[in-house]
Amino acid sequence: MLSVKNLSKSFDGNTILREISLDVAAGETTVILGPSGSGKSTLLRCLNLLETPELGQLSIEGDTVDFGTDLTDEQVRTIRQHSAMVFQNFNLFPHLTAQQNVALAPVLNGKKSKAEAKKLAGQLLAKVGLEHKADAYPDNLSGGQQQRVAIARALAVAPDYLLFDEPTSALDPELEAEVIQVLMGLAAEKRSLVVVTHNMAFARRVADRIIFLDGGTVAYNGAPAGFFASDHARIQRFLQIFEMTDYKI
Ligand SMILES: Nc1ncnc2c1ncn2[C@@H]1O[C@H](COP(=O)(O)OP(=O)(O)O)[C@@H](O)[C@H]1O
Ligand SMILES: [Mg+2]
Numbered sequence: 648m649l650s651v652k653n654l655s656k657s658f659d660g661n662t663i664l665r666e667i668s669l670d671v672a673a674g675e676t677t678v679i680l681g682p683s684g685s686g687k688s689t690l691l692r693c694l695n696l697l698e699t700p701e702l703g704q705l706s707i708e709g710d711t712v713d714f715g716t717d718l719t720d721e722q723v724r725t726i727r728q729h730s731a732m733v734f735q736n737f738n739l740f741p742h743l744t745a746q747q748n749v750a751l752a753p754v755l756n757g758k759k760s761k762a763e764a765k766k767l768a769g770q771l772l773a774k775v776g777l778e779h780k781a782d783a784y785p786d787n788l789s790g791g792q793q794q795r796v797a798i799a800r801a802l803a804v805a806p807d808y809l810l811f812d813e814p815t816s817a818l819d820p821e822l823e824a825e826v827i828q829v830l831m832g833l834a835a836e837k838r839s840l841v842v843v844t845h846n847m848a849f850a851r852r853v854a855d856r857i858i859f860l861d862g863g864t865v866a867y868n869g870a871p872a873g874f875f876a877s878d879h880a881r882i883q884r885f886l887q888i889f890e891m892t893d894y895k896i
Pocket of ligand 1: 658659663681682683684685686687688689690
């Protein structure tokens with residue numbers, strides 16, 4: 648279980664997240680939706696302490712931190728080891744091959760020998776359909792392939808929760824589909840996924856739970872069916888945008 652209580656985060660005096668409370672169950676796919684600027688990325692970044700909230704509490708798999716006082720390096724490490732993040736722009740190391748990108752973290756964190764990490768990287772690249780690209784550098788991979796390497800890299804640290812921040816927003820529809828397929832495979836395996844996305848088909852078909860952020864607060868938290876049928880004005884306005892696109896389903 649990942650649990651956030653009364654979490655508040657501001658930048659330069661502007662409150663971006665306002666006393667957010669929510670639970671993310673292990674083994675589920677939680678999709679975070681919301682207009683641009685509503686705080687989705689900030690919330691995701693708070694979950695692995697890339698941002699530090701001013702107030703509130705975060706618990707992941709029984710490890711808890713209270714914000715408002717300085718966190719120790721040990722607390723930060725403990726919380727971070729529970730999750731791995733996949734970013735919109737892949738963020739692969741350009742000077743490393745696909746396999747080296749995937750193998751790096753397990754070696755650096757001391758969990759695997761070089762040989763073990765290399766073997767694991769091969770297995771994870773196969774899992775995302777890229778065993779034939781193990782020796783390719785990011786520059787020689789398509790965006791969809793780079794993102795699949797990034798997903799393999801996230802899996803390599805065996806995180807309890809995988810955090811995705813708009814993983815397909817930088818991709819053409821065809822490449823988006825290949826990344827969505829990988830995400831659907833992870834969801835089918837009952838991995839714990841937290842996915843910020845604008846892909847409404849994914850949200851509707853794959854999410855176990857939808858969290859809709861608006862103005863730094865949780866405006867919806869529940870099943871997809873209830874979200875897509877909501878008569879809440881803010882949610883209807885948001886959905887109307889997508890009804891004018893190919894995502895109409
Ligand atoms: N590091 C930062 N410094 C100052 N303002 C920030 C920073 N990160 C995000 N913001 C602001 O916080 C708000 C929410 O941003 P973000 O979490 O990126 O929203 P979303 O991902 O939903 O589009 C925006 O107004 C953004 O400008
Ligand atoms: Mg964002």
